[in-house]
Amino acid sequence: MITAYVMVKGNSGDADRIRSAIEAVEGVESAHIVAGDVDFIAKVVVDTPAAVKDVTATRIQGLEGVADTRTYIAME
């Protein structure tokens, strides 16, 4: 299993909807609205490194209201 933390920057104020949309992506375990220079942090748990890329680059980045993502893969 691979765990990754995804920092998500939004470009729209309807944070509730975006958070729900992120959480609805398969492989996303949880998503929170956070204060600071990113707007959400999502925890992703998937089987392979390739799946991390699919969840973040394709699925999360494709959501309306998401401007950018940055992914950190947990080593331990």
Added chain:
Amino acid sequence: MRFVIIGSGRVGVRTARVLREEGHEATLVERDGDLTRRARADGFTVVRGDGSREGVLEEAGIESADGLGALTDDLNVNFTACLIGRHHGCRTVMRIDEEHREEIYRKYATEVDDVVHPERLGAMAAKNALLGGSIRAIADVAGGLQLVELTVTESAPVKGYTMGELELPADARLLAFGKADDELGLPTPDESVAVGDRLVVLAEFPALEDVRRLLIGEMPTRAVAGGERR
């Protein structure tokens, strides 16, 4: 009143200066050496350090402050400073950096009493100046809803009519009316509209253009001399 201002960059120092001019006391907190020196040379009390650290804020007198303005360009510092300020019973104001975050912080950051977005306020002022003084945006009340003050011009179609005869677009409401040299008040139906009178209208963005055309007329080719100054 006593205030602690985090960040002595352009926004922080100007805020401290305005507070000082109005007889309040402001202590600045600044991480950067150059900015600290510059603010001190300007006569401000500056505590050098990280505004997201409680010890630094205590040194700046957070315990006895009435309000905290977290005005750096670092959102993490600003938000943490507000958390600490709230813990000490301060009113907290946080500077944000992007449009969409205004709504997010207003809704979710219960520790933050108010948010300011200097760039957007600057853009509003620039727009008012460009439009030549006959329309002035007061505030964005909500997404898509704006409060504006319009000054009736010589070419305004509404000139000579009374308040009661005034028909605004459906997505707009007249909130206040003031004769040229008088204060704004609640509009009454018998008052007539003359050049220089001011109307405060709450309108949806798409209706603003119609409101402007009705109350001001076509865009003046030249800005009204003197413009709006307050």
